[in-house]
Amino acid sequence: MASGTSLPLEYSTKQNEMNILGFWIFLGAEIVLFSTLFAGYAVLEHNTAGGPAGSDIFIMKDVMIQTFLLLTSSFTCSLAIHQMRNNNLKGLITWLLITMALGLGFLYMEINEFIHYVHEGATMQTSAFLSAFFTLLGTHGAHVTLGIGWLTLLIIQLVKRGITPVTARKTFIISLYWHFLDVVWIFIFTFVYLKGLM
Template structure:
């Protein structure tokens, strides 16, 4: 790793390599925006093609959706607190808030899986209609991102426990933080344009 440490900056920005990695991750997030945009476009076009199957109003329940939303929103907040503690050099605080973040994330994934199982029992599967195909692909892609984020964050935490807070581990924690906030941003649009829109019409 580059030896040119600029200790005036936060840990994650101290080396040239770190700055490049963070910029690179922002470019990846730009590509992720477009990935989700294609899925949102597909859903928007197909969301009224029910093929005689259930509609949004038959399936969606506001209580479960709100619980999922609050869990993910809170996890984005606690993830922000984890990075805040990291900037204060508080390794224990970083790890504690990361664990809380991941528990909230796991709660979200659990509820979402439960929601999907309920839908399938109600006869709303991926094969039922174009609406449900695009719904499950959009929501499933997001849920898969959250699940992979949990696994990734656990690996980063193991490194922090083993190696302590260095420019390298701080950069990794910072980048998983960016990823986690991004997933909440995607959820805001799912909440608005899939669930709320579906329950209005």
């Protein structure tokens, strides 16, 4: 059954290997998708059209909390995969639930942040800067939201079926997705928030 004795369960079938490779190629496309949004933001960043600039609305403390929430969730997600590879279903589900809770915490912070901006008169229609900002951040936030829904369904499946080659592959793929979202956030943190606050 297993094609490679040293490789973990999620690579155990040809189908699994291909699905994981396919997902990596999808992530390559996602990198390019986000790069266009970053490019748009970088170009339009100073066109505030009389509205607030980044330094007027960004709050360093909140950004740091969001960053640490997502960073920690990426770590707990890697621990979940570690548990999966030790064939520990309970540990896997526990870490996935913690990952999801941290993701929800991040989302709560981000939605609050957006509501706060809108109340300050910084909406998507205010300026080119804010259009680019909300598009970039919104796309990332939508990915996180999708990830949480996906994770919920997967946890249900894991509870029902346990760790099989199919569920192991699915779990590994969502872990790739989750880590990728953290990678995108690192660049948002650096080139949107820190740069904007300078």
